[in-house]
Amino acid sequence: MQVKINNVEIDVDADSTIEDAINASNAPYVPGSAIALIKGRQELEGHVNKYKITTTQGSIIIELDDNAGKLADFWKANYEKFIDTSIRWTSSKEAAIGSIVSDLEPSNNEYLYDKWDVIVSLSAFSNESTHIIFSKDKHEAIYGVPDENKGILAKVVGGKRTIKKLKNTDKVVNIEMVLERKTVTNSTQVSDLSTKLEQGNELYTYMEVTANDDAPMSFEHFLKIISDGTFHVDYEAETFIQNDALKGLEKDTELPAKRNRGCVTLRNQGHGVGRVYIYRESRILVPTHNEIGYVTQGMELLDIAQKGDKITTITQPAKISTIGLTQKDAGEYLGDRSIKHTRDGLTDDDAVIVAQDPQYTVDVAKQNKIKTLGVPKGDFVEIELYEDESPSSVWYFRKITGLLDGDIGHLQVNMAIKEMQLVMFKAVRREAKGLIPEKLPDGKVNAWDICVSNTACKQVGNIGIRFTDNSDFGPTGESFDGTNVIGRIVGGFDNMKNFKDGDTVYVKER
Numbered sequence: 384m385q386v387k388i389n390n391v392e393i394d395v396d397a398d399s400t401i402e403d404a405i406n407a408s409n410a411p412y413v414p415g416s417a418i419a420l421i422k423g424r425q426e427l428e429g430h431v432n433k434y435k436i437t438t439t440q441g442s443i444i445i446e447l448d449d450n451a452g453k454l455a456d457f458w459k460a461n462y463e464k465f466i467d468t469s470i471r472w473t474s475s476k477e478a479a480i481g482s483i484v485s486d487l488e489p490s491n492n493e494y495l496y497d498k499w500d501v502i503v504s505l506s507a508f509s510n511e512s513t514h515i516i517f518s519k520d521k522h523e524a525i526y527g528v529p530d531e532n533k534g535i536l537a538k539v540v541g542g543k544r545t546i547k548k549l550k551n552t553d554k555v556v557n558i559e560m561v562l563e564r565k566t567v568t569n570s571t572q573v574s575d576l577s578t579k580l581e582q583g584n585e586l587y588t589y590m591e592v593t594a595n596d597d598a599p600m601s602f603e604h605f606l607k608i609i610s611d612g613t614f615h616v617d618y619e620a621e622t623f624i625q626n627d628a629l630k631g632l633e634k635d636t637e638l639p640a641k642r643n644r645g646c647v648t649l650r651n652q653g654h655g656v657g658r659v660y661i662y663r664e665s666r667i668l669v670p671t672h673n674e675i676g677y678v679t680q681g682m683e684l685l686d687i688a689q690k691g692d693k694i695t696t697i698t699q700p701a702k703i704s705t706i707g708l709t710q711k712d713a714g715e716y717l718g719d720r721s722i723k724h725t726r727d728g729l730t731d732d733d734a735v736i737v738a739q740d741p742q743y744t745v746d747v748a749k750q751n752k753i754k755t756l757g758v759p760k761g762d763f764v765e766i767e768l769y770e771d772e773s774p775s776s777v778w779y780f781r782k783i784t785g786l787l788d789g790d791i792g793h794l795q796v797n798m799a800i801k802e803m804q805l806v807m808f809k810a811v812r813r814e815a816k817g818l819i820p821e822k823l824p825d826g827k828v829n830a831w832d833i834c835v836s837n838t839a840c841k842q843v844g845n846i847g848i849r850f851t852d853n854s855d856f857g858p859t860g861e862s863f864d865g866t867n868v869i870g871r872i873v874g875g876f877d878n879m880k881n882f883k884d885g886d887t888v889y890v891k892e893r
Contacts, residue, residue, distance in 0.1 A: 387586065390680070399579070413693070427566065427570045434537075444542055445501050448536060458537075474519075478519065496521065501516070501517055613693035615692075639670045647675040661685055663686060710755060725755070731757070739756070796888060797809040804850035810843065834857045
């Protein structure tokens with residue numbers, strides 16, 4: 384039997400499941416992500432009530448009248464026949480497109496029509512001259528309409544200026560359905576992988592976001608929040624879904640977002656700065672949102688997603704980053720992508736890259752070249768952070784080191800005291816406010832614990848690491864009630880012991 388998966392038709396065996404179709408098509412999908420299943424295109428179209436009529440003067444949006452009944456059925460079955468028809472006549476009261484042949488029966492009744500009514504007209508009381516009339520003003524007329532709902536098919540809800548500009552020399556270029564969120568949600572369900580498919584079913588397993596080339600920084604922000612291959616829905620409303628993973632991370636203003644349906648935006652200031660939004664319905668342009676890009680595949684998933692869901696997400700372009708690779712590995716990585724590579728800093732094969740130029744994926748894709756800055760492996764330590772147990776302190780640490788939106792972080796050693804076998808790093812006071820007690824030491828601070836002083840002490844935000852266990856004080860010199868344990872060193876122990884005052888320590892999460 385035939386099904387569609389991500390808009391591609393495939394043949395699958397009878398009784399195949401969603402999982403079978405994903406495997407057969409090799410469709411992008413991260414286990415546990417939301418899946419949209421549309422039982423059939425006919426069912427989807429049955430829920431459509433808006434159409435875009437494109438003319439040589441511009442577009443017109445109509446919304447079917449709730450009482451249109453058989454007229455709505457007529458339209459859904461025949462609207463494509465009006466493509467390539469002409470603007471048959473215009474006046475101060477009306478404009479008409481057509482005509483086509485229908486099986487409708489005319490009446491000779493006169494009716495009062497309101498401004499922007501859309502009327503099915505049988506000119507000369509003949510179904511061989513079936514037109515669609517746009518009412519420009521309130522008026523009475525005999526249009527030979529079918530004896531249902533005064534012949535009123537729909538209302539004009541967009542493109543009213545276009546109707547006023549229409550002339551007899553214009554024509555209809557195209558007519559298409561307008562798929563809104565309610566259209567999809569009424570015919571779609573989130574399904575598990577064991578659901579059996581039927582002939583004509585449509586599956587959507589991933590969302591694709593194409594970058595706005597004028598907002599490289601904002602797009603990189605988006606790449607960070609989908610680093611596990613999914614967009615996590617932390618909140619959903621009728622008009623958008625949002626992700627809060629980097630809420631609180633300030634970003635500069637780039638291109639203001641128009642916020643059309645499918646637009647992906649980054650809040651650049653005000654309450655919720657750092658949040659990412661994807662719009663289900665269009666909203667006005669605002670300077671407080673940067674336009675990251677647009678959903679170019681998988682709108683169906685955007686429409687059915689609920690709070691707590693995650694959506695498999697790919698991007699165009701895909702992330703291009705050499706950070707954390709060795710110079711040798713970076714050369715191979717970039718060579719596979721036909722990107723020119725220049726080494727800078729320490730250029731040895733085993734030097735580790737801590738910066739690249741251009742910094743952002745979008746700019747790399749444009750320029751097709753990268754210069755990579757290498758440093759000795761001895762400058763690195765690997766860490767594990769306790770995000771669930773010390774969320775505020777881990778956020779603080781990631782933010783001041785650059786790990787929040789980067790693959791490598793760095794800190795400058797404030798004091799390296801070899802006699803006491805500890806290293807300390809200075810607080811960033813502006814960011815350290817509100818570091819409440821979280822995961823406190825249980826009787827001792829273990830060797831290699833990463834600790835941050837909390838608001839129970841004066842020097843809030845200081846960071847320290849001991850090389851040996853200690854049952855008296857935390858590595859920042861504070862009592863245990865003023866010490867939050869936020870993680871531990873898991874690699875580069877000897878490197879850590881060798882650091883001196885003023886040295887830069889590069890950190891990466893394992």
